[in-house]
Amino acid sequence: QQQVKQSPQSLIVQKGGIPIINCAYENTAFDYFPWYQQFPGKGPALLIAIRPDVSEKKEGRFTISFNKSAKQFSLHIMDSQPGDSATYFCAASRGSYIPTFGRGTSLIVHP
Amino acid sequence: GAGVSQSPSNKVTEKGKDVELRCDPISGHTALYWYRQSLGQGLEFLIYFQGNSAPDKSGLPSDRFSAERTGGSVSTLTIQRTQQEDSAVYLCASSLAYTQYFGPGTRLTVL
Numbered sequence: 001q002q003q004v005k006q007s008p009q010s011l012i013v014q015k016g017g018i019p020i021i022n023c024a025y026e027n028t029a030f031d032y033f034p035w036y037q038q039f040p041g042k043g044p045a046l047l048i049a050i051r052p053d054v055s056e057k058k059e060g061r062f063t064i065s066f067n068k069s070a071k072q073f074s075l076h077i078m079d080s081q082p083g084d085s086a087t088y089f090c091a092a093s094r095g096s097y098i099p100t101f102g103r104g105t106s107l108i109v110h111p
Numbered sequence: 112g113a114g115v116s117q118s119p120s121n122k123v124t125e126k127g128k129d130v131e132l133r134c135d136p137i138s139g140h141t142a143l144y145w146y147r148q149s150l151g152q153g154l155e156f157l158i159y160f161q162g163n164s165a166p167d168k169s170g171l172p173s174d175r176f177s178a179e180r181t182g183g184s185v186s187t188l189t190i191q192r193t194q195q196e197d198s199a200v201y202l203c204a205s206s207l208a209y210t211q212y213f214g215p216g217t218r219l220t221v222l
Contacts, residue, residue: 032209043115043202043213044154089154096142096209098167103153 004092006102013080014110021105022074023090030092034099035064035075038087047088048075080109113137115214117203123220124193132188132217136205143186144211145178146202154202160186193221 005024013019023033034049050057050064050073057064061078077084085108093099116135124130136143145157156170160180171177175193180186190197198221204211 034210036211036213041215043204043215044211045213046210049210093209096206098144098156098159099211101154101156106151 004100004102006090010106012108017080019077019080019107020074021088023102024072025092029094032093033073034091036089044089082109082111085109115203115205115212117214117217121218125222127192129191130193132201134186134203137212140205140207142206143180144204145188147199148202149199195221197221
């Protein structure tokens with residue numbers, strides 16, 4: 001199975017809240033786990049990525065938590081802002097081969 | 112530097128017509144991907160080119176879809192005898208290693 005299951009499908013938070021998006025994978029050969037952010041009318045853009053040798057990675061207000069034994073990883077957005085409103089996709093790949101994407105999470109951050 | 116570009120940005124066609132969508136990847140990127148994204152949906156993998164290797168066509172939904180990559184650079188996705196269910200945003204991405212860089216997409220509408 002090459003699936004990556006992403007949840008929730010949609011998420012609404014107030015400004016300053018901490019939305020959390022979760023992904024689960026099945027293929028233990030995956031070794032690269034990126035998150036992409038997509039604004040309406042634009043293509044997805046890499047937000048942050050992690051490899052399975054670390055359990056957490058932070059870049060600014062964005063944090064990936066990785067649980068190798070549970071085969072799960074999640075994106076946390078600290079102090080969320082209305083400008084963070086977008087669709088977020090998790091993905092997983094083995095090396096640089098074709099990534100498997102989650103189905104996406106539509107995030108709305110209210111002012 | 113220049114990112115991935117796609118043309119046209121919008122294409123409206125009549126059912127049964129053929130269409131060609133173009134992708135100009137980032138210079139030097141050896142890998143090129145095509146995806147389809149329907150309204151509010153995730154990324155559906157179509158085809159993958161890596162260097163001079165034979166393309167991975169495993170995601171093409173029917174034999175009406177084909178793609179080529181000339182000189183290891185520009186790629187064209189061709190849809191023959193378009194159907195209304197082909198209406199979607201077609202995204203191209205290129206990469207040198209793990210990170211994919213996406214173009215803005217071509218929105219295809221089949222009337």
